[in-house]
Amino acid sequence: MATTRDEIARCFMEQVARFGYHRSNVDDVARQLRVSKKTIYGHFPSKEQLYAYAVAQWALEQRARVEARLSQTTATGRLRQMIGFAFADAAAGFAATSLGQAWTQPPELLAHANDHVFAPWIREAIGQGNDAGEFDVADPELTTAFCMAIAMEGMRRLAEDIDANPVEEVTAAILRLLTRTSPREQS
Numbered sequence: 001m002a003t004t005r006d007e008i009a010r011c012f013m014e015q016v017a018r019f020g021y022h023r024s025n026v027d028d029v030a031r032q033l034r035v036s037k038k039t040i041y042g043h044f045p046s047k048e049q050l051y052a053y054a055v056a057q058w059a060l061e062q063r064a065r066v067e068a069r070l071s072q073t074t075a076t077g078r079l080r081q082m083i084g085f086a087f088a089d090a091a092a093g094f095a096a097t098s099l100g101q102a103w104t105q106p107p108e109l110l111a112h113a114n115d116h117v118f119a120p121w122i123r124e125a126i127g128q129g130n131d132a133g134e135f136d137v138a139d140p141e142l143t144t145a146f147c148m149a150i151a152m153e154g155m156r157r158l159a160e161d162i163d164a165n166p167v168e169e170v171t172a173a174i175l176r177l178l179t180r181t182s183p184r185e186q187s
Contacts, residue, residue, distance in 0.1 A: 003033050003035045003039060003040075005043045005044070005053065006057060007033065008029060008033065008040055008043055008044065008050065009050065009053050009054035009057050010054070010057075011029050011032055011033055012024060012026075012029050012050050012051065012054050013054045013055075013057075013058060015028060015029065016051070016054070017093075021051065024047075025047070026040050026041070026047060026050070056116060056117060059114070059116075059117035059118060060117055062086070062089065063117055063118070063121055065085075065089065066081075066082055066085045066086055066089070069081070069085055070082065070085075074132070074134060075125055075126075075128045075129030075132050075134045075135060076129065076134050076135075076175065076178075076179070078125060078128075079125050079129070079171075079174070079175070079178075080171055080175075082121070082125065083151070083167060083170055083171045083174065084167055084171070086151075087154065087155075087158065087166070087167040087170070088167075090155055090158055090159075091158055091162060094158065094159055094162050095162050114148055114152065118148065118151075119144050119145075119148050122144045122147050122148065123140055123141070123144045126140045126143060126144060126147075126178065127140060129178060134178075134179070135178040135179055136178070136179060137177075137178055143177055143178065146177055147174050147177060147178075150170055150173045150174055150177075151170055151174070153166075153170075154166035154167070154169065154170035
């Protein structure tokens with residue numbers, strides 16, 4: 001049976017979660033999947049490209065898990081839930097594995113996943129909020145970049161200290177960017 005890109009990526013991410021990015025390697029993935037390194041390199045020319053794909057797949061799965069749990073109908077309510085679920089899931093993942101330490105390695109690959117998965121999701125939420133009159137965003141592209149930076153800083157803090165709870169601060173800061181009124185008035 002042929003090994004797929006997704007199987008290779010999933011196996012590699014399990015290693016990253018367990019040992020960190022730098023200690024994970026293609027040899028161990030090949031051994032675990034009982035395939036040759038050539039098979040893996042046929043799908044991914046480098047460890048970095050394997051990791052970029054694996055992170056992007058993880059991000060898409062994370063987005064789908066969060067979207068399936070959204071129950072709010074307003075853009076503000078959905079955004080609050082999105083942030084809350086994302087941070088709760090991240091905290092659980094960081095607590096269960098060494099992923100908190102590996103999460104930022106290498107940072108440019110995580111940024112790639114954010115740019116292609118999470119940023120469009122935030123942009124969509126901003127568009128929905130603007131259309132509904134809940135948000136007042138003149139430049140959705142720039143505002144999305146600010147929202148992503150705020151969320152990434154919150155995740156970094158969470159990865160460094162699992163007991164940190166930055167979700168309220170992150171939510172309030174993002175809603176201040178998106179609305180004319182205080183985030184507390186949006187509750």
